[in-house]
Amino acid sequence: MFNYYRIFFISWLAIVLPIAALADTVCFDCHKKEAFSGKVVHQPLANGQCSACHNPHVAHFKGLLEQEGSALCFSCHAKEQVAFKQGMVHQPVRSGQCLVCHVAHASSREGLLKDPLSAACFGCHTKLPAKFQYTHTPYAQGQCYSCHLPHQSVFGQLLKDEPDKVCLSCHKSQDLQKGHLNYPGTLRDCLSCHNPHGSSRKGIVRDVLHAPFAQGCKECHDKGEIQGSTQSCLRCHEAVATGMFTRHSHLTGKGENKCVSCHSPHAGNEKNLLKGSQLQVCRGCHTDTIARYENKLYRHPKAKEGSCTNCHEVHGSNRIAMLRADGNAICTRCHETQGKFTHPVGEKVVDVRTGLMVTCITCHLPMGSDFKYELIYSGSKDLCIQCHKRY
Amino acid sequence: MKYVKNMLSQSALLAVSIFMVATTSMAAEPWAWKATLDGTGSGRVIDMPTALYIDAERQRYYVVDSGGNRLVSFSKEGNFLLAFTAEEKLQIPYDMIRDNADVIWVVERGRNSLTSINIKAKEILPHIIKDGQKALVPDRLDYKDGIIYVLDKQTGQIALLGSDLTVKNWISCAECPSGIVDFKLTNDGIWALDQLDKKVVQLGADGKLIRQFDIGQKVEFPVSLAIGPAGYVYVLDRHAADIDVFDAQGSFKYTFLTKGWQRGALYYPIEILFDPWGGLCVVEEGNGRVEVFGR
Numbered sequence: 001m002f003n004y005y006r007i008f009f010i011s012w013l014a015i016v017l018p019i020a021a022l023a024d025t026v027c028f029d030c031h032k033k034e035a036f037s038g039k040v041v042h043q044p045l046a047n048g049q050c051s052a053c054h055n056p057h058v059a060h061f062k063g064l065l066e067q068e069g070s071a072l073c074f075s076c077h078a079k080e081q082v083a084f085k086q087g088m089v090h091q092p093v094r095s096g097q098c099l100v101c102h103v104a105h106a107s108s109r110e111g112l113l114k115d116p117l118s119a120a121c122f123g124c125h126t127k128l129p130a131k132f133q134y135t136h137t138p139y140a141q142g143q144c145y146s147c148h149l150p151h152q153s154v155f156g157q158l159l160k161d162e163p164d165k166v167c168l169s170c171h172k173s174q175d176l177q178k179g180h181l182n183y184p185g186t187l188r189d190c191l192s193c194h195n196p197h198g199s200s201r202k203g204i205v206r207d208v209l210h211a212p213f214a215q216g217c218k219e220c221h222d223k224g225e226i227q228g229s230t231q232s233c234l235r236c237h238e239a240v241a242t243g244m245f246t247r248h249s250h251l252t253g254k255g256e257n258k259c260v261s262c263h264s265p266h267a268g269n270e271k272n273l274l275k276g277s278q279l280q281v282c283r284g285c286h287t288d289t290i291a292r293y294e295n296k297l298y299r300h301p302k303a304k305e306g307s308c309t310n311c312h313e314v315h316g317s318n319r320i321a322m323l324r325a326d327g328n329a330i331c332t333r334c335h336e337t338q339g340k341f342t343h344p345v346g347e348k349v350v351d352v353r354t355g356l357m358v359t360c361i362t363c364h365l366p367m368g369s370d371f372k373y374e375l376i377y378s379g380s381k382d383l384c385i386q387c388h389k390r391y
Numbered sequence: 392m393k394y395v396k397n398m399l400s401q402s403a404l405l406a407v408s409i410f411m412v413a414t415t416s417m418a419a420e421p422w423a424w425k426a427t428l429d430g431t432g433s434g435r436v437i438d439m440p441t442a443l444y445i446d447a448e449r450q451r452y453y454v455v456d457s458g459g460n461r462l463v464s465f466s467k468e469g470n471f472l473l474a475f476t477a478e479e480k481l482q483i484p485y486d487m488i489r490d491n492a493d494v495i496w497v498v499e500r501g502r503n504s505l506t507s508i509n510i511k512a513k514e515i516l517p518h519i520i521k522d523g524q525k526a527l528v529p530d531r532l533d534y535k536d537g538i539i540y541v542l543d544k545q546t547g548q549i550a551l552l553g554s555d556l557t558v559k560n561w562i563s564c565a566e567c568p569s570g571i572v573d574f575k576l577t578n579d580g581i582w583a584l585d586q587l588d589k590k591v592v593q594l595g596a597d598g599k600l601i602r603q604f605d606i607g608q609k610v611e612f613p614v615s616l617a618i619g620p621a622g623y624v625y626v627l628d629r630h631a632a633d634i635d636v637f638d639a640q641g642s643f644k645y646t647f648l649t650k651g652w653q654r655g656a657l658y659y660p661i662e663i664l665f666d667p668w669g670g671l672c673v674v675e676e677g678n679g680r681v682e683v684f685g686r
Contacts, residue, residue, distance in 0.1 A: 230545060231525070244528070245503045247441065247457055247483055251528060251544050252587065254568045258545070285587055288611035289630050318458075318483065320439065320659050320677055353652040354678045355429060355436045386652070 027056075038106030044076070045105050052076070053104070070096035080151070087154035088287065092124070095295045100124070101150065118142025132198025138170075139197045146170075147196065156284055157276065163191050179203075184221035191275070193266045206267035213266045220265065233259040240315050249316030252285075262314075279306030282314075289367075296368030303367050311366065327359025335360075352387050420686040422647050424655040425469075425670055428454050429680040432471020433463055437679045440661075442486040442531075447667040454674070454681050455484050455497075462487060462497070467668055469683065477508055480515050488534040496539060498529040505529045505541060505556070522550065522558040533576050540576065547571045549581070562598040566590070573615045575664070582624065584616045591616060591624055591641065604641025615662045617671070625663055625671065632657040634673070652678060 027050045028036075036045055044052035053072055054064045061068045067075060070093075074081035084093050092100040101120045102112045113120055121144045122128065131140060138146035147166050148158045159166050167190045168176075180187055190196075195206045212219040220232065230251070234241040240259075244251050253261025262281050263273045274281050283290050293299065302310040313324045323330050328346060332339030338360070339345070349358040363383060365376050377383040384391060428443075430436040438458025445452055450467040456474075460481040464472040482501025489495050495508040503526065504517035520527040520541065527550060531542040538559070539552040547570010548563040562581065564571055569587035580601060581594045589607035594600060606613060612630040619625055623644065624637045632650035637643055648657050659677025666672055670683040 229525075245500060247439065247485065247500050249544070252547075252569070252572075254570075254587075256546070286612075292611075292630075318439075351652065353654075354658075354680065355431065356438075356679050 036105045039108045040110060040112055041106045042104060042112060070098050073098045084152050087152055088156060088158055088283075089152040089291070090150060090158055091294060093151050094291060116142065118144060128197065132195075132204075133200040134202060134204050135198035136196055136204055157280060164188055167196075182217070184217045192264045195269060199269075206264070206269055208269065208271055208273065209267045210265055210273055229256050230258045233257065233265075243313065243315035243317070246316035247318045248322050250314060250322075251316075277306060278308050282306075282308045293368030297370045298372055298374045299368040300366035300374060327357075327361040331360040331364075331366075422671065422684045422686055424682060425685040426683040427654065427680050428452055428463075428465045428469055428471075428683070430456075430459075430463070432465075433474040435459060435474070437463060439676050440674050440679065440681060441484075441676060442662055443664060443672050443674050443681050444487045444489065445664065445666045445672070446489060452666070452672070452681070453487060453489075455487050457483055457485060457500075457676075460484060462495070467666070477515050481506070485530070486532045488532045488539070490534055490539070491537065496532060496534075498532055498541075503528060505532075505539075505552075518556055520550070520552065520556060520558070522561075527558075531573055533574070535576050540574070542571060542574060547585075549574060549583075560598075562594060564592050564594060564598075564600070566592055566600055566603050572613075573662070575616060575618055577618050582616060582618055584613055584626070586613055589613060591626065591637070593639075602640070604637065606635065606637065606641075606643075609635045609643050609646070614660070615664075617663045617665050619665060619671075620669070627660055627663040627673065629660060632660060634663065634671075648673070648684075655682065655684075657682075 044050070050056075053066060055066055056064070059065055065072055070081075092098070099114075100123075101114060103114050104112075107113055109116065115123065119142075121142075122130075138144075147160060149160055150158070153159055155162060161169070173187070176187055193206060194204050196204070198204055199207050201207060234244070237259075243249065250262070251258050255261075257265075259265070261284075262275060264275055265273075268274055279290070293303065308314065311324060311330055312322045313319075314322065317323060319326060325333070328339060343358075343363070345358050345360060345362075347357050350356070351358050351362055363376060364374050366374050369375055371378050371383075373379065375383055377386065428437075430438075436459075437454060437456045439456075440454050441457040442455040443452060444455070451472065452465040452467070452469075454463045454465065456463050459474075460479070460483070461474050461476045462481075462484065463474045466472055477497075481497065482499050485498040485500045487495060487497045493509075493511065495510070497506045497508060498504075499506050499517060502517050503519065505520050506515060506517040508515050520529060525545075527541065528544040529541050530544040533540040537554065539556075540562075541550045541552055542548075543550055546563070547567065548561050549571065550558045551560040551562065553559045564583055564585065567583065567585035567588060567590060569585055571583040572586040574581055574583040579593075580596055581598075583592050583594060584590075585592065589610055590603055590605055592600060592603040606626055610626055610628050610631070612628055613626050614629040615627040617625045617627075619636075622639045624639065624641075626635045626637065628635060633646050633648045635643065635646050648655070650657060652658055657673060657675055657678070659675065660673050661676040662674040664672050666683070670685050672681055672683050674681050
């Protein structure tokens with residue numbers, strides 16, 4: 001029986017290998033083989049299987065490709081297709097743009113990377129400075145993978161592990177204790193004080209210090225453990241307290257102090273002491289919402305740049321979607337003329353579907369849409385007949 | 392004897408067939424729109440409704456008109472009955488219940504209070520609920536056996552209040568690190584929703600965990616849950632504007648309803664609950680209405 005299979009396998013190889021070699025020969029009769037060579041060659045190409053991705057005669061997609069974007073890659077990398085849908089997913093992965101970082105044929109770098117590692121990251125993350133006054137060593141050396149994963153992670157900011165564990169993977173806890181002699185309580189939450197990339201302060205302590213923290217720890221850590229509740233923050237930040245007693249507030253998150261869900265009680269990169277950029281902080285909870293709109297064809301510039309607070313009152317609001325003003329006032333702050341010369345809007349104009357006031361957001365979805373002007377439906381007909389049935 | 396046996400077996404077969412056809416057709420019956428509770432009858436739109444209270448005894452729905460600062464009642468057929476403004480004193484009402492003594496309890500966001508309204512005595516009293524020095528931030532409400540269940544938004548735990556409004560006990564969910572955002576009292580305990588961790592938990596009356604399951608694979612932004620007559624768990628997704636259904640063990644069953652503004656579609660829904668007449672009620676903050684669906 002075993003011999004039978006062996007004979008069958010050898011016969012199969014005898015037929016298939018010459019065909020593969022033939023494919024290799026035929027394609028490279030025209031396409032220069034040197035252009036497809038490198039230290040690392042994509043396996044189908046190395047096996048002469050150009051037709052694994054390309055159709056030699058006709059195809060729907062550019063480059064005679066059988067499929068487009070990640071759909072083509074996932075036709076072989078099926079395990080990755082499943083894995084890359086879990087947790088936080090890197091934006092190019094989510095939008096199926098594998099070739100933002102990888103090349104399809106051959107590269108001088110492992111993983112068929114297009115550019116050196118840090119160049120691949122900085123190619124998109126342009127707001128990150130090349131270096132700081134005090135720069136964290138892995139960052140200075142372009143070793144983004146020391147802390148981050150490139151495709152997806154169950155941890156925020158695509159970290160490899162929980163933030164403290166990532167720090168402790170290099171920094172020995174005994175050494176850390178020596179550097180934090182007056183630290184009240186258990187040493188933890190490194191990113192609450194340190195910028196993992198770099199800062200203008202020694203020890204890469206974040207640039208802006210919370211006033212009580214700058215004066216010492218006792219105000220909140222009188223007995224060693226944390227004393228600060230949401231109320232202790234609101235005692236000073238009275239305006240924020242007003243925002244909390246609204247129809248919808250962001251009084252949410254883990255632990256007793258809800259403020260520290262978004263803000264660091266110690267130090268931050270900016271005056272608002274946010275734990276990251278606005279988009280990063282909001283994405284921490286609103287992962288699905290941001291993912292849903294991120295790849296839409298038309299997006300409001302402020303949504304695109306991740307300036308959530310431009311339209312949303314993040315502490316609390318009495319309006320839908322925690323908007324800063326009603327669906328007209330929020331837009332006419334900038335779009336003054338549209339508030340006067342456009343489809344009638346305002347209190348006297350009723351949406352026949354609901355009986356509510358027609359506003360800009362009755363027709364527009366600034367977060368993102370596949371229709372021009374961020375319209376909710378196609379402006380050629382579908383949108384209008386929502387209300388104007390006879391037309 | 393043989394004839395009787397045949398008759399019996401044929402009858403049994405027929406009964407099984409009828410039962411199977413009936414159950415199959417029942418299972419296949421889709422949810423359909425039944426009624427809309429909106430502001431038409433009152434002459435004013437319901438502006439951002441946030442909750443519905445169902446009075447089974449009186450056969451009435453009460454819609455909390457959060458933007459209009461009023462409570463609007465409807466018959467069980469969906470006909471407008473009355474708009475109650477509490478002498479224009481309500482400040483952003485958010486949820487309500489009625490207790491055995493006919494006192495209406497309203498969460499007022501504007502005052503951060505649990506306000507009692509005694510209609511017979513014409514008395515409206517806001518109460519700031521405290522546990523020791525800490526003031527609660529009342530959110531969702533329910534009532535059972537003389538106890539007011541108040542979800543505290545600050546802690547994500549449920550406070551059990553006696554008639555003197557002191558906190559008699561807390562129900563907290565150790566398995567819900569981000570706290571509870573909605574809960575429903577049932578005969579077999581408390582079902583609760585952890586929004587940020589995307590999790591449904593069933594707790595005993597004493598607060599002990601009975602079961603839990605993750606809903607993260609199917610739900611984007613859960614805001615409310617309800618337990619159906621057959622024991623299925625209905626989870627309302629605010630951002631996806633649909634309802635995801637799970638069995639009591641957490642197996643996903645199906646999704647229904649979609650985002651929209653037309654009748655039967657949802658826009659920024661905020662609460663779901665079953666009425667005693669087989670209807671599934673969805674409070675739609677974005678569309679200013681409550682829609683009742685039936686099968």
